[in-house]
Amino acid sequence: MTGALFGAIESGLLYAIMALGVYISFRILDFPDLTVDGSFVTGGAVASVLMVSGTSPFLATLAGGAAGFIAGCMTGFLHTKGKINPLLSGILMMIALYSINLRIMGRPNIPLLNEETLFSQIESWWASTGIDAALMTPFQELGMEGAAPNTFYVLLFGTLLIIGVKKVLDWFLQTESGIALRATGDNAKMIKSLSANTGLYIMIGLGLSNALVAMSGALIVQYNGFADVGLGVGMIIVGLASVIIGEGVFGRKSIARTTLAVVLGAVLYRIILAVAMQLEFVKASDLKLITAIIVTGALVIPTFSGQIKEWMERKRQQKALTQELKQERGQDVAKPQTD
């Protein structure tokens, strides 16, 4: 169980980069961008093909991100220049990317277990430091070896990476260009009257969003040890789940707070998923169904709980007033029978 929990946190940290990308398109640009399902795989595909051909994993990961940037710009181009509705632009790009990803990979699946990846590189350096052994000692002394993960380097590396990405994004969103990007999503009419080319901002914004998504895809294939053309199915929902859960649980007071919430939301989502998968009657193939249920829950629960509160309050008030009326006028009022 705890092993699964650590695994969930590890992958959650890597998926959090994707969630930040979805945050840019959905929240900042107010553009429901479905390109994500395709660009996530594009990032993984480009990175794995490059790694197989001997490129350094670091460069391969960056190249994956760059490919995502181009894909996102294309979606923006379809929308701003082609005047295609945002949802449709994203779907068109997603479908196109499915074929493009297969072209890039050459086959539906590329194993990376024997390739040098970012993780294998860090792992070999990490092993030489001996930190794992030191971190393991307290677990051993408590007789809890079983609760500890096999290694801590993924957690550490993932945390450092996501903090870095978050900080850069926070910084960018406070720059002159960054606030213009935010204004594009908030009030396009106004920022146009202040010399901003909103079409260009949408294109670049979607580019950045999908660059993060693709970079996350590049990291996930290295983490999983294989790239698969079907890896991106439903990815947009995972991203949305992270954004919605994060904002709901951790708040959205400022930009820095919201990006932190999105990152934590991505991790929390993985943890919820891992817990759900532990249930006996749940099969591995139920994953997407569970995802849909989690997102629906995150969307619906706040609405319902508000309604129930209001309903209870109304009922209490009605009861009190009915009694008051009865005392004052000796009159009994009840609900009319209608049917």
Add this chain to the structure above:
Amino acid sequence: MLNLKQIEKTFYKGTPDEKRAIDNVSLTLEEGDFVTVIGSNGAGKSTLLNLIAGVLFPDQGLMAVDDLNMTYLPEHKRSKWIGRVFQDPMAGTAPHMTIEENLALALGRTKKRGLGRGVSSSRKKEFKKLLQDMNVNLHDRLTTQVGLLSGGERQALSLLMATFTEPRILLLDEHTAALDPARAEHITSITRDVVDQHQLTTLMVTHDMEQALSLGNRLIMMDEGKIIFHADAEEKKKLTVADLLEAFQKARGKSLADDKTLLQK
């Protein structure tokens, strides 16, 4: 300064709803002119402003600011020279961003946006002073989200954002029409002050004849896409509401009695 020459704009061309919104309009504004534009609904006032701002392109004609032909220059490019305040208080500001961020966005109108900090500490001081000078109670709320401000406050902020970077042309599109009378009066007086302070060349559309008479040095009246009456600086000083009504009747040969929209005071 601003030159409009034989501007034509027709909407829904070739359909039964065809409407000639601007019909051969020529207009010149000299440096420092403040022209108020009145007219009934559908007279073409807002269309004229949209054509100058670049939201719409004319079917024919020429529009120039100084020696620059801007007839077909996209909106976001020509806004470098043109500042605007909209009728809807929600339209001129970004609701989910702070007051200081909105002001920083306004700075970007005249200079290229880069990767410098949007709200630097020096800018923050500058913004605070601007708001203090303008006599709106916003200077200690720089980090408040604009969506939490009242309509009047948002319109005051919009006006500041459109003017403090000193545009060559200021366009005001019924910017007090959506406010209650007291707030409208306040915004009107701020308008007078800022235009005066920066000596802005201004074109203001209004429904309110009193406002049209009290502000500015020239006045034009539009109807059915044409300029039907024009008062220069000397004439405008002596103009009254009664004169305007008479001018409208004379020019169009129809009574204004049932046209409540023009009669609003």
